[in-house]
Amino acid sequence: MKTLDRYILRLWLAPFAGGLAMVLGLLLLGRALKLMENLSDSAGAWGLIVDLLLLTMPYFLLLTVPMAFFLSMQFAITSLQQSSEMDALRASGISYSRMFRSLFVAAALLWGGLSWVSMVWLPQGQLGFNNLLLKVYALKGGITFAPQQFTRSLNDISVYVEGEDEQGVYHGVILDDHRGGGSVIYVAKQARFSSEGQHLILLMDEGVRMEGAGSSQRILAFDAYRVSIPLPSGRFKRQHAGDHVMLMPPAMLWEKVRQGGGSLAIAEWNRRLLLPTTVFVLCLFALPLSLSQKRSGRAGSMMAGIALLVALYNIQLFLHRQVSLGALPGWSMWGVQAGLLALALFLWRRTEQDRLPRVFATAAEWLYLAHQVLIGMMARRWGNRRS
Numbered sequence: 001m002k003t004l005d006r007y008i009l010r011l012w013l014a015p016f017a018g019g020l021a022m023v024l025g026l027l028l029l030g031r032a033l034k035l036m037e038n039l040s041d042s043a044g045a046w047g048l049i050v051d052l053l054l055l056t057m058p059y060f061l062l063l064t065v066p067m068a069f070f071l072s073m074q075f076a077i078t079s080l081q082q083s084s085e086m087d088a089l090r091a092s093g094i095s096y097s098r099m100f101r102s103l104f105v106a107a108a109l110l111w112g113g114l115s116w117v118s119m120v121w122l123p124q125g126q127l128g129f130n131n132l133l134l135k136v137y138a139l140k141g142g143i144t145f146a147p148q149q150f151t152r153s154l155n156d157i158s159v160y161v162e163g164e165d166e167q168g169v170y171h172g173v174i175l176d177d178h179r180g181g182g183s184v185i186y187v188a189k190q191a192r193f194s195s196e197g198q199h200l201i202l203l204m205d206e207g208v209r210m211e212g213a214g215s216s217q218r219i220l221a222f223d224a225y226r227v228s229i230p231l232p233s234g235r236f237k238r239q240h241a242g243d244h245v246m247l248m249p250p251a252m253l254w255e256k257v258r259q260g261g262g263s264l265a266i267a268e269w270n271r272r273l274l275l276p277t278t279v280f281v282l283c284l285f286a287l288p289l290s291l292s293q294k295r296s297g298r299a300g301s302m303m304a305g306i307a308l309l310v311a312l313y314n315i316q317l318f319l320h321r322q323v324s325l326g327a328l329p330g331w332s333m334w335g336v337q338a339g340l341l342a343l344a345l346f347l348w349r350r351t352e353q354d355r356l357p358r359v360f361a362t363a364a365e366w367l368y369l370a371h372q373v374l375i376g377m378m379a380r381r382w383g384n385r386r387s
Contacts, residue, residue: 004094005102011079012103016072023064028053048132055129058122062114062275067309069110070282073103074305077290096287096352107283114276119250122272127247130239157229158244159202161191168192173204174324175227176244176264183262185210186227187325200229208325217326245269263326270330271320274337278312281337284344288351312340 035049077100080086089099097104157179162172170193175186188207193200204227209220241247245256245268253272256265285308290301319336322328350356 004089004099008076008100009102009106011076012072012106015075016068019072020064020068023068024060027060027064028056031056051132052129055125055132058117058125061117062122063313065110065114066279066282069107069279070286070309071302071305073100073283073286074290074301076103077287078301081291096348100287103283107279110279111276114279115273118272118275123241123247123249123253127239127241130247160246173202173207175202175204177227182211185264186225187321188225202227202229210326264324266330267320267323267333270323270333274316274333277337277341278316281312281340281344282308284341284348288344288347288356291351291356 032049032053035052077086080089086099090096158176160174160176161170164170169190171190173186173188173191175188177184177186186202186204186207186209188204190206191202191204193202204225205223207222207225209222209225211218239247241249241252245253245261245265248256248268250272253265253269257269286305289304289308315336316333319328319333323330323333347356
């Protein structure tokens with residue numbers, strides 16, 4: 001039976017390594033191109049870019065490793081199914097759980113590694129990224145914000161952005177203002193930054209302003225809001241681990257949560273613990289979503305898997321934002337994750353009993369047919385344009 005474990009691992013490992021390398025390469029290339037726009041006129045630009053990319057690796061690993069594990073597991077399952085090897089193994093009395101035992105062990109090892117990345121390496125990488133970027137911009141005298149990083153601390157103000165479009169508009173903006181001793185948090189759908197003399201002007205659209213905590217918290221919804229931030233004279237302020245919850249090591253973050261550090265600390269603590277567990281949820285969903293009709297083949301199963309990944313990561317992002325805003329308690333993130341894990345366990349058990357619900361058994365077939373229709377429509381449209 002050890003021969004079976006080694007065979008399944010070999011079948012899974014090559015797609016996992018190749019897929020992880022390809023996705024990481026694409027993400028790093030996109031980030032490198034973005035950094036080149038801002039650092040091209042800096043001395044030693046390529047060396048700085050390499051250092052900055054290494055510091056972003058923890059975030060990219062947390063995002064891509066569960067995805068690569070899941071899709072490569074789907075690849076292994078569909079390969080066994082399409083070659084009828086799975087039918088032979090099942091006829092020999094081998095259960096799916098025994099068949100993929102080695103992948104459960106791989107999932108546990110990946111969870112352990114990702115937990116260390118999430119709790120320890122991620123905040124270290126973000127802090128190093130922020131301070132290295134601060135040095136560059138201090139020398140250039142410029143103002144900019146890197147996506148998905150708290151990249152700047154100006155006079156007790158931290159800014160986080162999800163991304164930036166071609167027009168220079170930032171999306172998914174969070175501004176944490178600690179001026180005056182209190183904490184005022186702004187969350188906006190989009191925002192534009194501009195400089196006016198010695199001030200950075202933030203123009204936010206469609207968001208909320210939160211001030212205070214507990215029963216004294218005040219929340220203001222706005223369509224448009226303007227915040228003026230005085231720029232420091234001389235060098236930019238170096239960030240430290242205690243400046244924001246996303247930069248805190250685990251012990252400091254847990255202490256802040258215990259002392260009632262607010263919704264941002266609760267959301268960050270739960271996010272760091274929860275993200276690595278995604279590998280278990282995806283591991284259990286892989287089998288039910290991969291046992292497709294042979295006509296749809298690997299394409300149908302992969303499309304069903306990608307649909308699950310998109311839904312899962314959007315749910316996690318939505319819950320994290322709601323907890324950060326104080327709209328939901330921290331346990332809601334775990335409640336949804338536990339619900340998904342229970343559903344995956346139920347479907348795996350039904351698959352073991354050859355009683356998988358019909359909607360899951362045919363989901364890949366539906367997606368495959370929709371994919372074929374879409375390809376046909378695009379081919380006809382392309383043909384009409386050429387004619």
